[in-house]
Amino acid sequence: MADGEGWPTSTDNPAVRRLSDWPAEPLRDLADEFGTPLYALDLDRVKANTGRLRSAFPEADLSYAVKANTTRPVLETLANRGVGAECAAAGEVQRSLAAGFPPHRVRYTAVNPPARDLDYVCGLDDAGGMILTVGAMDTLNRVAERGFDGRLCVRINPGVGAGHHAKVSTGAEPKFGVPYDRAATVARRAADRGFELVGLHAHAGSGIAGDDLSDHRELVRRMGTLAADVEDRLDFVAVGGGFGVPYREDDPALDLDAVAAATREAYAEGWRGGANDTAPPQLAIEPGRYFVADAGVLLTTVNTVKPTPETTVVGVDAGMTTLVRPAMYGSYHAIRGLEPDTPRRELVPCDVSGPVCETADVLGRDRSLPDPARGDLLAVGNAGAYGYEMSSNYNSRPRPAVVAVEHGEPRLVARRETLADVTRFEAEAEDS
Ligand SMILES: Cc1ncc(COP(=O)(O)O)c(C=O)c1O
Numbered sequence: 505m506a507d508g509e510g511w512p513t514s515t516d517n518p519a520v521r522r523l524s525d526w527p528a529e530p531l532r533d534l535a536d537e538f539g540t541p542l543y544a545l546d547l548d549r550v551k552a553n554t555g556r557l558r559s560a561f562p563e564a565d566l567s568y569a570v571k572a573n574t575t576r577p578v579l580e581t582l583a584n585r586g587v588g589a590e591c592a593a594a595g596e597v598q599r600s601l602a603a604g605f606p607p608h609r610v611r612y613t614a615v616n617p618p619a620r621d622l623d624y625v626c627g628l629d630d631a632g633g634m635i636l637t638v639g640a641m642d643t644l645n646r647v648a649e650r651g652f653d654g655r656l657c658v659r660i661n662p663g664v665g666a667g668h669h670a671k672v673s674t675g676a677e678p679k680f681g682v683p684y685d686r687a688a689t690v691a692r693r694a695a696d697r698g699f700e701l702v703g704l705h706a707h708a709g710s711g712i713a714g715d716d717l718s719d720h721r722e723l724v725r726r727m728g729t730l731a732a733d734v735e736d737r738l739d740f741v742a743v744g745g746g747f748g749v750p751y752r753e754d755d756p757a758l759d760l761d762a763v764a765a766a767t768r769e770a771y772a773e774g775w776r777g778g779a780n781d782t783a784p785p786q787l788a789i790e791p792g793r794y795f796v797a798d799a800g801v802l803l804t805t806v807n808t809v810k811p812t813p814e815t816t817v818v819g820v821d822a823g824m825t826t827l828v829r830p831a832m833y834g835s836y837h838a839i840r841g842l843e844p845d846t847p848r849r850e851l852v853p854c855d856v857s858g859p860v861c862e863t864a865d866v867l868g869r870d871r872s873l874p875d876p877a878r879g880d881l882l883a884v885g886n887a888g889a890y891g892y893e894m895s896s897n898y899n900s901r902p903r904p905a906v907v908a909v910e911h912g913e914p915r916l917v918a919r920r921e922t923l924a925d926v927t928r929f930e931a932e933a934e935d936s
């Protein structure tokens with residue numbers, strides 16, 4: 505592929521990139537060169553998404569929820585643009601530091617943190633300025649036991665949640681954060697114990713849609729009120745991520761400016777409700793999906809076509825071990841045929857199914873695809889977020905490869921696993 509050719513450019517910055525917007529030929533070239541199943545990531549789109557977040561929220565501190573996609577080029581791209589890293593585990597902290605996020609731009613949000621995670625984070629020599637977010641008094645005690653003397657943030661359970669599925673609505677789930685009515689006390693206690701309390705944090709859930717921002721507003725309002733109740737001067741109030749992207753081809757794009765306006769208004773309302781006439785702490789946001797979802801597609805090859813009385817089953821080489829979201833949440837991902845003659849083929853109702861021995865292993869049900877044939881290449885949309893990241897070795901399936909494209913130039917970022925990789929961590933049988 506020649507430089508800049510074939511891919512929508514980063515200067516072309518529409519609010520959404522749909523699967524139908526991806527040019528077919530460069531995707532076919534990638535599949536030819538790297539094989540399938542293959543995740544393809546367009547780094548220029550990640551940059552464009554970053555630009556849109558920045559212009560909608562110019563006043564906010566912007567972090568990336570690393571869990572959405574931890575591949576090295578994505579992390580490097582965002583670290584180079586001054587975005588912070590919001591991490592959910594020691595491994596994410598390690599990856600973020602290695603990719604160049606300065607420690608003071610890294611936050612570790614510890615949810616029931618395993619001892620090994622706390623040992624790693626509290627023991628970092630070069631952790632200067634890193635922020636540890638705790639969501640329970642018990643976690644605060646464990647952090648204190650390890651002599652943590654860095655910056656601290658308290659995660660709040662705001663009592664309102666939102667999200668595309670109950671399984672990812674976190675805001676009201678007792679597991680996450682200090683209950684709202686105890687939060688000011690816990691925050692004050694942390695400050696009294698000598699911790700440098702710099703922030704408060706909450707996250708409603710993942711996949712907030714634009715048509716109903718009431719829960720998001722309520723969360724932000726409550727956080728504004730709480731910030732005013734905490735006597736210590738805070739640097740920031742993080743109101744999470746969760747900005748949704750359109751998964752169906754005709755879903756409307758999220759109106760980011762409207763989300764930003766609602767966030768701003770609700771924050772000011774909460775802060776003023778606390779009868780405080782000083783400026784509030786800086787707002788902080790930490791989207792994951794929004795940065796990367798539409799920057800990625802999953803390429804997969806048809807290996808079986810089976811007409812049945814109900815539908816045509818289209819067997820492909822990617823499945824729930826490659827992309828688990830359809831099986832896990834019933835999520836919809838657009839699927840498109842990429843063969844040059846697809847426009848001339850008749851549309852056929854299909855189920856696109858993977859190779860795993862589970863009924864849930866269907867990437868798309870009741871889809872209309874150009875009359876499928878063995879060897880056809882298909883693309884699955886919005887695969888940049890929580891795709892490769894949630895892939896697994898179930899059924900002893902090797903994980904797919906990942907390729908990143910920047911200015912039209914592809915480079916392999918994760919090689920395809922082999923059968924030998926699948927058993928590489930097995931302890932050798934002891935000689936008897
Ligand atoms: C604490 C926290 N912050 C940010 C995110 C990012 O969410 P999303 O990828 O939906 O923006 C998540 C995941 O839901 C999260 O748990």
Ligand SMILES: N[C@@H](CCCC[NH3+])C(=O)O
Nearest residue numbers: 672674710711829889890
């Ligand atoms: N993994 C979820 C979203 C993130 C949940 C983490 N809090 C998804 O694919 O939609």
